[in-house]
């Protein structure tokens with residue numbers, strides 16, 4: 001099975017670099033998600049892998065074979081786009097079977113392969129429909145079927161679910177996970193949606209401005225973000241990052257903060273504290289864990305259903321802080337003060353340049 005290696009890979013448009021000297025190896029059979037904000041270079045990287053975009057510098061290898069200068073058709077990959085890119089004049093069977101028609105396979109073999117793939121994707125009832133007679137989710141399944149029928153070494157997906165409504169997205173996420181489990185194929189999947197990344201990926205590559213910020217499992221990315229950018233980008237809502245400084249003691253937005261014994265300040269290197277919204281407890285409810293606690297003002301509460309987002313501001317420093325808790329009456333009204341408690345095991349520390357301090 002196919003692993004992918006990018007070596008010192010760069011891409012510039014004119015003199016604007018969009019992928020910068022990137023070194024990355026993707027394991028064979030892994031479901032890898034390229035995650036990052038709009039414009040960070042994810043699609044460009046995927047298109048270079050697909051052979052749809054020229055490389056400015058560096059090398060790409062699939063399965064140990066250098067493909068940098070090979071035409072897209074010689075790379076044994078299949079790409080599924082956000083826009084589906086189906087042929088409107090062909091029915092579902094025609095669209096799925098198209099790559100095999102091009103290869104000149106016998107009609108009976110094509111029909112058998114199309115039925116097998118359509119069966120896996122729940123499309124057997126729809127084989128004679130045209131794309132315009134299908135829902136968005138069904139169209140995306142046809143696009144997936146057209147990629148699957150080729151049995152490529154690597155599947156590439158470019159934000160394939162972003163045109164679907166929330167329910168359909170959830171359903172397709174489950175199908176893609178099942179598809180990967182059943183085929184064991186290498187998948188490289190581009191998205192800026194961190195929920196998609198967390199739910200489907202075995203490995204997440206977080207990108208920003210053409211460079212890799214972190215390469216890790218979803219657990220590593222969430223629990224041990226390498227810097228404050230990853231910490232804030234991953235999570236919904238993202239991690240709170242609070243500026244600190246030292247003036248005799250640790251201060252939070254200028255207000256003194258008492259830290260419990262065992263809270264290592266790494267010789268004053270800590271410039272920012274990171275706290276996940278779900279790790280914040282409201283009120284000084286009894287905890288046996290060593291914790292940070294400080295006063296905040298309640299700004300607003302936004303119920304989400306099972307949970308609620310609580311907007312807070314630190315007292316003294318006026319730093320915004322978001323907490324996530326089970327939906328209930330917070331027991332206080334806007335502008336009143338309350339103590340928040342955060343176990344020190346849940347506090348992330350970052351240096352002034354944003355790099356994680358372990």
Ligand SMILES: Nc1ncnc2c1ncn2[C@@H]1O[C@H](COP(=O)(O)OP(=O)(O)OP(=O)(O)O)[C@@H](O)[C@H]1O
Nearest residue numbers: 013018036037038039040041042043044045191192
């Ligand atoms: N053909 C092009 N000519 C010039 N600049 C381009 C071209 N294609 C992409 N870019 C620029 O390269 C940068 C990276 O684009 P890319 O599409 O790879 O980002 P992305 O991370 O996939 O973003 P999105 O999530 O919005 O699709 C962007 O600043 C974009 O404007």
